[in-house]
Amino acid sequence: MIKKQGKIYEELRAYLNELPVIDTHEHQIALCSNNQELDILSFLASCFYYPSDLYSASIDYAGKAGSTDIASKQDIVQFLRDSSNSFDDRYEVWLKFHKRTCYTAYAKALFDGMRECWGLADISKNSLLETQEKMRSSRNQDFYDKLLEKYNIKKMIVNIELLHILNGARFNRQVCLFVLDLPSYHEINNMSSIRKPQLQAILGRNIVTLDDYLEAFEKYLVKSIEFGIVGMKDQSAYTRRITYEYTDRGTAEKIFNKIISNPRDNFGTEEVRPLEDFLFHQFMHLADKYRLPVQIHTGHMAGLRNEIAKTNPANFTNALELHQNVKFDLFHGGWPFMGEFLFLGKNYPNVYLNMCWANAIDPLYSIEFFKRALFTVPHAKILGFGGDTGTLEMTIGYIELAKDNIAYALSDMIDMGWIDMDSAKSISADWLYNNPEDLFGLGGLL
Ligand SMILES: [Zn+2]
Known part of the structure; x- marks a missing residue:
């Protein structure tokens, strides 16, 4: 927990406890069953x-x-x-x-x-x-529900394998909203990655051509929208630079045809990349068509021994320019690329800046971000919190830290004479609740 002396901080920090919160990114379904052997x-x-x-x-x-x-x-x-x-x-x-x-x-x-x-x-x-x-x-579930209520978490935007949910897996219907996870649908390098059972089932025939694949994906997307997804999510930054070349269809189709014609072969990363890039942009066209916001992983990656330069949010610039009607929700404060991250939020009307996970990666960075963002980026485009955890205990620790960071930053801005207390309260309500509600169109759901 971060503490700061002074009445202004204390008043604001107490106010944050009263606010409803939309947790913009989680990997849990908000169900909890008792484990007598928990270690x-x-x-x-x-x-x-x-x-x-x-x-x-x-x-x-x-x-x-x-x-x-x-x-x-x-x-x-x-x-x-x-x-x-x-x-x-x-x-x-x-x-x-x-x-x-x-x-x-x-x-x-x-x-x-x-x-x-x-x-x-x-x-x-x-x-x-x-x-x-x-x-x-x-x-148990009672423990879980009471904490959600105590911390006023109204909704969680959940990123797990959607297929399980569409197939009837249980989840907490009060709290969970879902996004469709994209990487496995554009990381195509062999026959089985094309002929996914869920895509073939919805198409009603074998996928043979690139058109078949695109038709099947769109049908699956429509089914997901009918189920109630609120966006798409892409975390390819774990494995590749997030620059997606705007590839022509002929080039993509040649690669697709080669893969489908050689059903026992696996193809190399470089060879299939133009197809992957083509598919990514097709999916962004669909995000535009169906008015779905797209969550994009940028910056720091979970685990160890990954490479950071490929995740710089600035690498995503061409997608932001090409798909100007798609609202992009850029993740994780872009840590450690704060300057580029702020620039994208300031420069592109279709970019929202999301501090999910970032608050718990680096509180001082987050405090600095919230202050600099207030100076540089329309405050209606900042999403203040997402736990990005799979465990409620972590979510609770992380939400407390996020509120500390926000209160610290905004009380500094009051001290500087930039805003008054009423403005600080209204900004924090926007960051924790109103902005995600607006971006994900949750007005009627809460
Ligand atoms: Zn995550």
Whole structure:
């Protein structure tokens, strides 16, 4: 938790607790079933993104000291998650590496969330075991619903494999809204990536031509819209530079035909890229046709050992220029590319800037962003919060941190004489609720 002295901060921070929130990006379906065997070290080691920091701090981890069994071959997070290793052995290892990374925002926000949700007071063995008992007995749907209510989270925009949901998987209908995840539909490199069962089923025949593929995708999209999706989402930045060349159809079709004519072959990344780029732009034309906003991953990536330059939001410029009627919701504060991120928000009427996850990656960056954004970008285009988690305890820790960051930034702006308290309150309501409500057309849903 970030604190700042002074009445202005305190008044604003208290006001933020009263506001309704739309959580603009999540990977959870807001259901919670009780687990009598919950293991707290395994739980903590599964709360991405904190485990990434544990990995990052443990290059010298060599497994359980003196062990010759399989556990010694597990990496640190696998070891912690595997409850067949004794609690005491795991606690000892966890404490050593946790102490190296306990001040990152990932770590502090997770443990703040654990304190908020379960009263976890410290990281002693006893406190962890007591909390484990509480979680075993009370971590259920009632727990989940009460926290959503307490933190006034009205809706979550959820990014999971939509196919499961369309096929009838359960989810919390009160809270969850979905987006269609695009990458698997444009990452085409062999026959099976073309002939996806869900696309062939909706087309009613085998996909043979590029036209078949596009027709099947559009039908699947329409089915998803009828179900109620509120947008599309693309996170190709994990694997490629987010510059999509505007490729001509003939070039794309030749590659498609080669793949479909060689059903047992896999094709290389460079060879299929023009087809992938073509498909991406076709999907953006569909986003325009069906008035769907598109969420785009930019900046920092989950996990380790990825390459950052390819995710610079400025790489996405040509798509922003080509698809001027599509509203793009650029993610993660563009961390660490704040300058480029702010420029895109200022320069393109079709760009919205989303601080999902960013608040928990780097609070100081976020505070600076909120201040600079107020100076430079229309405040109606800023989305203040998205947890980007799969676990409610993390969402709670992250939402508290996001509110701290917003209150810190806007109280600084009041101190500077740029805005007054009423304006600060109205801006924060826009950032946390009104702007996402407007962008995703949720007016009638809430
Ligand atoms: Zn995400």
